[in-house]
C-alpha cells in the first residue's frame with residue numbers, strides 16, 4: 001500500500017474536483033499518512049484512484065483523499081480502495097474507531113461500508129487556517 005506520487009496526488013485531487021493543493025503541501029504530506037491505497041490502470045500505467053488514512057496506529061483512524069478520476073468513476077474503484085483501507089485498519093485494530101468527512105459524491109459508498117452520520121451527537125467542525 002504505497003503512497004501516491006506527488007504529481008499523481010495533485011492531479012487526482014484536482015481532476016476529481018477536490019480542492020487543489022500546492023506542490024509544497026503535497027510534498028510535505030504525501031508520505032505522512034498511516035496507510036494509502038492507489039489504483040493503477042494496467043494498460044496505461046496511470047494512477048486513477050487513491051484513498052489515504054491518518055491514524056495514531058492504536059484505535060483512531062481518519063479516512064481522507066478518496067478520489068477517482070471522473071472517467072474511471074462508477075466502476076467499483078472507490079469501493080475497492082475503501083475495502084483495502086478498511087482491511088488494513090482491521091488488521092491493525094479490531095475495534096478501530098474510523099471516521100471521515102463525507103462530501104456528497106462519496107456518501108452512498110461510505111454508507112455501503114457501514115458508515116453512519118455522527119450528527120447530532122458529534123458534528124464535523126473545521127477551520128482552514130492555523131492562524132484564524
Ligand SMILES: CC(C)(COP(=O)(O)OP(=O)(O)OC[C@H]1O[C@@H](n2cnc3c(N)ncnc32)[C@H](O)[C@@H]1OP(=O)(O)O)[C@@H](O)C(=O)NCCC(=O)NCCS
Nearest residue numbers: 016066067068073074075076077078079102103105106108
Ligand atoms: C467518491 C468517489 C471516490 C467514488 O469513487 P467511484 O470509483 O466512482 O466509486 P464506486 O464505483 O465504487 O461507486 C460509485 C457508484 O458506482 C456504482 N458502480 C460501481 N461499479 C459499477 C459498474 N460496474 N457499473 C455501474 N455502476 C457501478 C456503485 O454502485 C456506486 O453507485 P451509487 O453511488 O449510486 O451507490 C468518486 O466519486 C470521486 O472521486 N468523487 C470526487 C471526489 C470526492 O468527492 N471524493 C469524496 C470526498 S469525501
